[in-house]
Amino acid sequence: MTFNLLGKVRIPMEVKELILQAEDIHKATELISSKLKKPVIIENKNFELVSYSSAFDDFDQTQQKTILSKKCPIFIIDRLKKEGIVQRLDQQPDAIRISPIEDLGFQQRVVIAAKHLGHTLGYVWIQESDHSLEETDLHFLEEITPHLGKLIYDQFMKVNAKEGRKEELLWQLLQHEYGSERQFRHDASLAMLQVPDRFSVVVFSVTAPQYKYMLDELETTVNRFRADKQLYYLKTEFQIIIMIEGRVKDRFSSRNIARDLIEEVKRETGEEEFYHFLIGVGKEYTTLIHMRKSFLEALEVIETASFINPRPESMPREFARLGIYRYLAALYEKNSSEDYYSEDLLLLIKNDTEKQTELLLTLEAYLANNGKGKQTAQELFIHPNTLNYRIKQIQELTNIDFSDFNSKAYLYTELLLLNNVDNYYQRYKSAFRRDRRKSMITEAVMLHVEKGREQEYEEAFREASTYISSMDGYISHELKRCLEVDGKYLMLIYWQTLEDHTIGFRESDEYKEWSRLLHPFYDPHPTVEHFEKVDLG
Structure with missing residues (x-):
């Protein structure tokens, strides 16, 4: 390398x-x-x-x-x-x-x-x-x-x-660049910086540079929020880093204050703009040496969110609840480098693509809710009977065993990547298209167009293409112009099955429009033949 x-x-x-x-x-x-x-x-x-x-x-x-x-x-x-x-x-x-x-x-x-x-x-x-x-x-x-x-x-x-002694000490805490805790506490005392005994670090970043202005508005909200809270913050070009002090004997109190702050920011900002923030909350600690650890945890949440670009409210903001999301980047790299796919999920992508279903998203929600039907239906805004029908479809199409925990855990991680990382989904789509081409049928037609009408024919073919490309089972098509003989063309149309052409298309209203636009140009009328791929090993 x-x-x-x-x-x-x-x-x-x-x-x-x-x-x-x-x-x-x-x-x-x-x-x-x-x-x-x-x-x-x-x-x-x-x-x-x-x-x-x-x-x-x-x-x-x-x-x-x-x-x-x-x-x-x-x-x-x-x-x-x-x-x-x-x-x-x-x-x-x-x-x-x-x-x-x-x-x-x-x-x-x-x-x-x-x-x-x-x-x-x-x-x-x-x-x-x-x-x-x-x-x-x-x-x-x-x-x-x-x-x-x-x-x-x-x-x-x-x-x-430049930022002052307090800010300097806070940066030393976050960077873990101080000699001893005893000396640090002494310096903090001289600077009148209250060292927290229970704390969490929260980091707000933005999804793109054009939203930097939102950090100024966030700073106003933070200053208002800390009127009755003990917290410090540091501001950089693209981030605001907040150290929240909890109540000494109240476990998770700094985390709860962080949650309150995030909700306050959401109310102040408005839901649409709020999701231009990337927010990470580090774990709560009671030892000063772990201040940097909480900071790095908050940054890891932000980096993970930046990598997968999750749907709103679908990914935890707290490092303690990040779970499998921590490993998505590594799984993405491993599976992509090994060109690995789940055959079951490829089948669902095939069904979603060809029949405009939403089985992939349904499966992710169903697994995320641990198979609870009512909760899943509410999350997807569908009737429970609709959910049951979709789950039945998934079981008929795949070999997924909903009683196998390891299988469910593996599928859930794949679904998180598929439904949140577009490049990963496109990789699956490419594999699906490759598999589809292996079994496709080729319709081959040698065409002879009346001399002098070639340009008119090609324009008509462009219009006719919209009819054939809308048909079930259609994959793609090509029109090739002969170099040696004027008015001679080769048309190749790729179908999933022979019946998709001979029945699905030939018996449709779209075929009537296709014939109306193109057949008047042919002399003589062409012969249609069908071919399948030869496996040469």
């Missing part, structure tokens, strides 16, 4: 000197991007966003998620650690090229560690896309990254100083 990038060559000094003189990491980022003509992202050692180039807007899907959530997606970090890339970055000064991971929206890029005083403080990512960096560019990166490491360190110190 990766390889070392070596080779030391001289490069022009002008841009390099400007970067080495820069005291602002954002300016340095823009200079790097301008020189390399590539999108650039700089992250700290925890893979949290520090800076990104604004001159380029063609960031890939992974980088867009990093910019929105202020942190590299966890499943990407896990992949980098699994491949040993993070360890290699810490041990060597050279840049590393990472191959694309297409199903995760991760394009080819180069990454190099930014170090200061012998410690890795962050990483510089350059998205290569179609054109790889030259050796001079790689050497350029190796020369400037020590200065970038210092800028990352300086920025952290400047931001904290």
